[in-house]
Amino acid sequence: MTKAPQPLYRTHPYLREATARVLAHTPEGGVVCDASLFYPTGGGQPGDSGTLHWQEGEASVVEARKAGVGGVVLLTAADTVLPPVGAAVTQRLDWARRYLHMRTHTALHLLSVMIPLPVTGGQIGAGKGRLDFNMPEPPEDVAAIEAALNEMIARDLVVSEDWITEAELEANPGLVKTMSVAPPKGQGRVRLIRIGAGATQVDLQPCGGTHVARTAEIGPVTIGKIENKGRQNRRVSITLG
Known part of the structure; x- marks a missing residue:
């Protein structure tokens, strides 16, 4: 059985650089490695960008996407020369962009605490x-x-992960806040x-994204105008300070 690629973006979210080995190329000009530092697009969070470096060259990673169970395809710019299959590569994140995603994503978890209503959609950006x-x-x-959201952020609460079985989740449906996207x-x-x-x-919910380790890292947050997006849907936007 082929071993699933290591999701370094999940186990080491603060890691900015890591080595890997190229397993395959994809028809759209992507690279699949045995470990991915790059978070793949999903759950409203954009895929990471950055660069790949190997002995003979380098390539820009413009987006990361999911591929199969646990796999990640690193998409490169058009007409890019790819590292050969089997080559050792160094992955380097656009860390500034990733860290903004981490801060924003964690802030949105807290927003769902401040507004305890079912979530019908969401989107994470850089800040x-x-x-x-x-x-x-x-x-x-x-x-x-x-004000209450910023007070909670300033409490510097620890952010951690846990795992439960699918049966345990089914027995606790209240953990799922999103109506549009199922875990x-x-x-x-x-x-x-x-x-x-x-x-x-203050919060516990299923999520596969990247987050900061403590809420104080988010910094001050501003809530924008509440937009009407349908008979019962309203959009609440935030901006990091």
Whole structure:
């Protein structure tokens, strides 16, 4: 049985550079390695970008996408010379962009705590993001929500991960906040992101993305105008300070 590629983006989210070996090329000009530092597009979070370096050259990685179970395809610019299959490569992230994604993603988890309504969609960007809520009426005091969100961020709560079985998730459907995207199934277990610990815990939900280690890393957040996106859907956008 072929061993699944190592998801370094998950096990070591602060790692900026790592070595790997090329397993294959794809028809669209992508590279598959035995370990991926690059997060693949998914769950509203964009795929990482950066560069690949090997003995004979280098290539820009413009996007990372999922491929099969646990695999990641690193897409390069058009007409790029690819590292040969079997070659040792060094992966280097566009760290500034990735770290903004980590901060934004964690901030959106906390936004879902501040607005305890079903989430119908979301998008993460480099320093800005949004969640869509099943919200018939807009909140009366957005400034109060923003202040409470920043107060929670400033508490410097620890962010950690846990794993449960798919059966345990099915027995606890309240853990899932998103109505539009279901947690991935078929691997036997599901990853949970926990914010806070013990008496300080404020959030626990399934998520496969990258996050900061402590909430204070997010920094100040501003909530923008609440947009009407349908009869019961409203979009809440945030921007990092």
